Amino acid sequence: MEPSLGLGVPFLSSGLFVALALWSVVWKGIALWKAARRDQLGWYLALLVLNTVGLLPMIYIFLVAPRHPELGTAPQANITES
Numbered sequence: 001m002e003p004s005l006g007l008g009v010p011f012l013s014s015g016l017f018v019a020l021a022l023w024s025v026v027w028k029g030i031a032l033w034k035a036a037r038r039d040q041l042g043w044y045l046a047l048l049v050l051n052t053v054g055l056l057p058m059i060y061i062f063l064v065a066p067r068h069p070e071l072g073t074a075p076q077a078n079i080t081e082s
Helices: 010-036 043-047 055-067
Strands: none
Touching: 010 043, 010 055, 043 055
16 A cells, blocks of 8 residues: 555655646746737637646647747837937
């Protein structure tokens, strides 16, 4: 019998749960930040509401966001010397 944390949850399972939760939070945070910077409200809401253990955020980060490099970039100031 595996040692438990007092809640009837084996220690190994709870450690795996914590690792999975951290994995998901990191990917979700990066994807939410990118979607907000690019003013993509639909993606932002989908990423915020759906919990896909990091899969949807990774799809957004690696497949959707690179297709639109012009979004989310600050306009460059045109400074001319007089």
